[in-house]
Amino acid sequence: MSIYKLLCFILLFASGFLHAQPEEYREIKQIVEQKCLSCHRTNGYAPFGLEKKDDWLKRKKFISYVIQQNIMPPWKADEHYRSFSNSKALNKHEKELLLKWLEADMPGMNVQLIQPTIFAQGSQVLRKPDLIVRMPKPFTVPGNNKNTYICYKIPYEIDQDTFVSGIEFIPGNKAVVHHASYQIIAVAPDVNMYGGPDYFVYDADTLNRVRDDHDYAYFNLIGEGNQMPIELYHNGWLPGTSAQVYPEKMGFYLPKKGVILIRNFHYSPTPVAQQDQSSFYLYFASSVPDRKIGFAAFKPKNPTPDGQWLIHANDSQFKSHINVRFHNDVSLLAINPHMHQLGKNFLAYAVTPAQDTIKLIHIPEWDHNWQEFYRFRTLIKISAGSVLHAEAEYDNSSKNPENPFSPPKDILFEWGMNEESEMMRLVLLYLPYANGDETVSLE
Numbered sequence: 001m002s003i004y005k006l007l008c009f010i011l012l013f014a015s016g017f018l019h020a021q022p023e024e025y026r027e028i029k030q031i032v033e034q035k036c037l038s039c040h041r042t043n044g045y046a047p048f049g050l051e052k053k054d055d056w057l058k059r060k061k062f063i064s065y066v067i068q069q070n071i072m073p074p075w076k077a078d079e080h081y082r083s084f085s086n087s088k089a090l091n092k093h094e095k096e097l098l099l100k101w102l103e104a105d106m107p108g109m110n111v112q113l114i115q116p117t118i119f120a121q122g123s124q125v126l127r128k129p130d131l132i133v134r135m136p137k138p139f140t141v142p143g144n145n146k147n148t149y150i151c152y153k154i155p156y157e158i159d160q161d162t163f164v165s166g167i168e169f170i171p172g173n174k175a176v177v178h179h180a181s182y183q184i185i186a187v188a189p190d191v192n193m194y195g196g197p198d199y200f201v202y203d204a205d206t207l208n209r210v211r212d213d214h215d216y217a218y219f220n221l222i223g224e225g226n227q228m229p230i231e232l233y234h235n236g237w238l239p240g241t242s243a244q245v246y247p248e249k250m251g252f253y254l255p256k257k258g259v260i261l262i263r264n265f266h267y268s269p270t271p272v273a274q275q276d277q278s279s280f281y282l283y284f285a286s287s288v289p290d291r292k293i294g295f296a297a298f299k300p301k302n303p304t305p306d307g308q309w310l311i312h313a314n315d316s317q318f319k320s321h322i323n324v325r326f327h328n329d330v331s332l333l334a335i336n337p338h339m340h341q342l343g344k345n346f347l348a349y350a351v352t353p354a355q356d357t358i359k360l361i362h363i364p365e366w367d368h369n370w371q372e373f374y375r376f377r378t379l380i381k382i383s384a385g386s387v388l389h390a391e392a393e394y395d396n397s398s399k400n401p402e403n404p405f406s407p408p409k410d411i412l413f414e415w416g417m418n419e420e421s422e423m424m425r426l427v428l429l430y431l432p433y434a435n436g437d438e439t440v441s442l443e
């Protein structure tokens with residue numbers, strides 16, 4: 001290349017990045033804010049912030065690599081099958097733009113990308129929570145290198161009844177918190193929520209056979225006249241799960257006195273004892289929601305064809321299915337597929353009575369480290385008589401790098417929750433259908 005050409009090239013390059021920049025930078029800023037900063041900011045969920053230019057300069061090569069390899073942002077759903085409103089995936093254009101920008105040392109970026117606002121610790125929501133409900137005491141996870149499963153009761157009291165339009169689970173100790181499924185319950189006025197124990201530890205083998213009434217009695221949550229608690233909301237958190245924030249008019253009722261019961265709180269194995277004190281952040285609704293969010297979890301009916309409840313060692317193509325018929329018209333808000341380390345891929349769709357297929361989700365390469373409540377772009381109507389189909393495939397061979405056992409061994413399927421077990425769940429957040437739901441945006 002002649003000096004002249006080189007000069008032109010440099011000038012073009014430089015002008016492209018250093019001058020005619022503001023628009024391109026605005027777009028980049030928006031991408032970064034939407035797809036990185038929800039986790040990568042001071043006090044955020046990720047281990048480091050990406051708010052400052054210096055944060056990018058320091059990790060320039062590494063960031064390029066994780067973007068190119070689709071490692072970051074973490075997003076496992078196939079966007080061609082169905083795209084979601086909380087998608088963190090970068091499309092081709094966004095990827096190219098970011099990589100080019102990185103290559104040129106982040107032109108347009110001043111010292112700070114976003115204004116340094118004080119966000120609540122670990123939160124992904126750009127708003128101060130209205131209520132923080134924290135485990136009253138830290139729980140000590142034993143250093144025995146085994147999974148620990150507990151059920152934990154957190155009572156709360158506020159000045160008056162209200163409504164909630166968003167909720168976030170904030171793991172206290174990210175090194176050990178594996179997942180949490182929780183319910184918010186109202187208790188009878190005469191119940192002393194603070195009486196009885198704070199928690200119990202599950203025997204991992206019996207975890208799938210928990211009984212509400214036993215647990216409520218154990219925690220002293222049943223009223224004098226045998227009044228059972230009422231479930232108001234139910235949801236879960238897994239690594240990668242976004243905050244659950246609902247549009248106007250959707251949410252759930254929160255009485256001034258109630259309990260968040262973490263029904264299934266799973267801690268990963270650790271060689272040394274660790275403490276955890278996790279929290280919930282609640283965001284109150286500005287108006288009274290008239291749509292109450294429902295939660296449904298489905299599991300396979302006939303877990304294994306041979307009735308042995310096992311995924312045999314070296315079986316790399318084990319399949320499981322869920323088929324459910326809907327009896328009412330419902331509107332789907334979000335979908336959450338769940339498997340453990342042997343998971344390979346997951347597909348879910350509904351077939352209407354007119355034999356139309358409604359694509360719901362496809363996860364081509366399952367990664368148990370990143371699970372999500374995938375929120376649809378608009379409410380999805382599933383009419384009565386439709387059948388929901390889900391298909392999951394598992395790899396229990398040594399080709400699966402996530403296989404917890406080497407050499408592989410027989411793994412229990414849908415039987416208990418210990419480290420030697422696998423499962424298949426399809427969780428839906430839904431509303432009873434109302435006219436016009438098909439056009440209600442969830443963006």
Ligand code: HEC
Pocket residue numbers: 032035036037038039040045046047059062063066067072073074088240
């Ligand atoms: C849903 C939350 C989330 C989003 C969104 C996200 N990250 Fe991350 N990121 C994480 C977490 C958590 C880790 C730590 C991963 C670990 O320890 O395995 C991480 C790690 C990283 C790493 C280090 C890689 C490694 O293997 O340790 C880089 C670099 C990175 N992220 C860049 C980005 C960029 C750039 C974006 C946006 C384009 C982004 N991330 C979006 C949560 C997120």
